[in-house]
Structure formats: structure tokens, C-alpha cells
Amino acid sequence: MTTITDIAKAAGVSIATVSRILNYDATLAVTPETRQRVLKTAEKLAYKPRRRKRVPTQTTVALVQWRSEQEELNDLYYLQIQYAIEAKAASVGYHLQNFHLEQLDSDSVANIQGIIALGKYDAGEVAKMKALGLPVVFVDQNMLAFDCDSVTADYAGPIKEIIEHFRKVGIDDIGFLGGLETSRSGREQFQDVRTVTFDRVAKEGGLARPEFRLIGEFTPDSGYRLMKKAIETLGDQLPHGFIIANDTMAVGALRALNEAGLAVPQRVSVISFNDVAVAKFTTPPLSTVHAATDQMGQTAVELLQARLSDAKRVPRQVNFKSELVMRASSL
Numbered sequence: 001m002t003t004i005t006d007i008a009k010a011a012g013v014s015i016a017t018v019s020r021i022l023n024y025d026a027t028l029a030v031t032p033e034t035r036q037r038v039l040k041t042a043e044k045l046a047y048k049p050r051r052r053k054r055v056p057t058q059t060t061v062a063l064v065q066w067r068s069e070q071e072e073l074n075d076l077y078y079l080q081i082q083y084a085i086e087a088k089a090a091s092v093g094y095h096l097q098n099f100h101l102e103q104l105d106s107d108s109v110a111n112i113q114g115i116i117a118l119g120k121y122d123a124g125e126v127a128k129m130k131a132l133g134l135p136v137v138f139v140d141q142n143m144l145a146f147d148c149d150s151v152t153a154d155y156a157g158p159i160k161e162i163i164e165h166f167r168k169v170g171i172d173d174i175g176f177l178g179g180l181e182t183s184r185s186g187r188e189q190f191q192d193v194r195t196v197t198f199d200r201v202a203k204e205g206g207l208a209r210p211e212f213r214l215i216g217e218f219t220p221d222s223g224y225r226l227m228k229k230a231i232e233t234l235g236d237q238l239p240h241g242f243i244i245a246n247d248t249m250a251v252g253a254l255r256a257l258n259e260a261g262l263a264v265p266q267r268v269s270v271i272s273f274n275d276v277a278v279a280k281f282t283t284p285p286l287s288t289v290h291a292a293t294d295q296m297g298q299t300a301v302e303l304l305q306a307r308l309s310d311a312k313r314v315p316r317q318v319n320f321k322s323e324l325v326m327r328a329s330s331l
Helices: 004-011 014-021 032-048 069-074 075-090 125-132 156-168 193-204 220-239 247-259 293-311
Strands: 059-065 096-101 112-120 136-139 149-153 175-179 213-216 242-243 270-274 288-290 315-319 323-325
Touching: 004 014, 004 032, 004 075, 004 156, 014 032, 032 069, 032 075, 059 075, 069 075, 069 125, 075 096, 075 112, 075 293, 096 193, 149 293, 156 193, 156 270, 156 323, 175 193, 175 247, 193 213, 213 220, 220 242, 220 247, 242 247, 247 270, 293 315
Parallel strands: 059 096, 059 112, 112 136, 136 149, 149 315, 175 213, 175 242, 242 270, 270 288
Antiparallel strands: 288 323
């Protein structure tokens, strides 16, 4: 397994700096470039692509990014998928060009044969991409309603699995920290399947407590603020188990719990989502749901290949099972 020493050596910084960056220490005085380099190095070293023979470039593909680079560093899930797309694309002779949606127009895509859109998009944004007359594959959003191929990860199943696990170990007071997502245009707010599933399963199981459910942003600072609010407002009634919607939020939540002197997992068990590289380096290491980001990225390229070969094929939506990985942050 990749170590902090490996990351420090590859990124050209000290071990202490790596540790503080991976734990999103806001008091650390480093440049944004250093922080970016360390986080990307950690993900790159954790990513283990299958060995594939590269072939000469034959096709140019637009990789459309939903989030800015800074936003991506707060939720490294998309960076994992991007690495898998890049590796698979190189192996089949695809040259990738990175775009944000607002950069796409008929001139910018003159030499583009297809589009892989990473993230979530509203109807207007989808229409803009489709109007370019190129095949589009979406990653992380079911797009069958728009007659487009897409790849997603199952997050509903793991929510139910986590709740069942907590109940088996005697935890019936279960909190939830979630996030809101909007399209780049800001016109549409998307319902997060983790939040929707938690609300439904908790209600069905008689576990629903509105004060245990806090929604913010998918960032470490938001995770810190939400957990701090829960600690301050709930006191002794603070749940013994928390489901947190992504790992970077969980990093912030762990910091708030540590500051309050609340032991993890002895007092509060924490399970999060995505299994990005930082999850292994928190204190304690995070139990988390591993999304099949490698397979998602590969499949996006394969779906585009199939679409380029047969423009009339029936659109497909491929949904990958996610796996709960237990570490030391939960009972």
C-alpha cells in the first residue's frame, strides 16, 4: 500500500506536510500549488491501472469537467474516475482534450469525435452538448431519459448496508452528514441518492430524527462545521453512528470530533463514501464505501467506442456495485 513517505518523496515535500495536507489542515501555510500536487500525487500513487499497450492516437475526445480544479480537490472521487478514463483512452488510441462546458462550441470541437462528460448536468447543459452533433457519454448521472449512454455507481445499496451494520453492533441512533450539488449553471439542484436513501430507510426503520440529519457541501470545511454544529446542539444526544456522504467531509468531521474530545469509534462510529486516497491516512483510517471508479472510467470509454461504431445502438446505463470497506473509524 502507498505510504505517506512514498507520497512525500514523489511530491517533493516533507512527511509532516503530506500528513497535514491529506487531513485538510487549514492552518498549514502552503501554496495552493503544493496542496494540489500532494493531493494529486496521493491519488495517482493509489491508482493502479492495468498494464495496457498504448496504441497510436486515432480519435480525439473531449473530456468535459463538471467542477473546477479547486472543487475537484475537495472531492477527489472525480479525479479517480478521470485517471481511469485517461488510462483506458490511451490504450485504445484516444487523445483527450479537457474542457469545461462553457468552452464547448462548434469551433472548439471541430476536431473532436466524441464527448465524455464527467459530473452532473441539467437539461439545458445536456441539450448544449447534444446540439454539437457528437456522441456523448455521461459519468455519474443516469442519462437514459436524454437518450444518452451513462455510467454510475450504486450508492443506495451501501446506505442500507451501513444502517444494517450499525444496528447489528447496537447503534440505533444514526446521524447523517450530506451535501448539495448543483449544475454548473446553477439552474438545477440535484437530489443526492445517499440523502434520499438515508431518509427513506431511516423512516422505514423508525430511526428518523430530523436533528440528526445535516446537509451542507461536499468539502472538508463543511464536514467540520456540520459535525461541530451537531456536537454543540445535541450534546449527550449526539448519535453514536454517522454516515458521511464523502471522505473529505468525513476528514473535517473527524477534526471536529477530535477537538471535542469524542473518541472515534468508541463514542462515535464514522463511515463515509468514495474511498479516496486520504481515507487511508486519517486518524483513525476511515471506514468507507469504495466506488468502482476504475471500472467506471474504463466503461465510459468503451461505451463511447461502441457509440462511435454504431450511432443507432440502444442507449445503455451501466451501474456499478459499490463495496463497504471497514477500517478503524467504525465499530
